[in-house]
Amino acid sequence: MSTRILAILLILISPAAMAYIGPGAGIPILGSLIGVVVTVILVVSAILFWPIRKMLKNKKRKSNPEN
Secondary structure: OHHHHHHHHHHHHOOOOOOOOOHHHHHHHHHHHHHHHHHHHHHHHHHHHHHHHHHHHHHHHHHOOOO
16 A cells, blocks of 8 residues: 555656657557557447448348349
């Protein structure tokens, strides 16, 4: 318990970090982030669209009994 309190106090007392992400590291990080976001969006939309697509396929099969 005391180590947690000590860690929290050290984090609160520490000065602000003067950090800079240059273009050499920033652009790949941004590209990776965009890739992850697009992947998550595609997965969620595919999961949500799956029942709709199946329903449309079944409806098309019922309306066209020749196949």
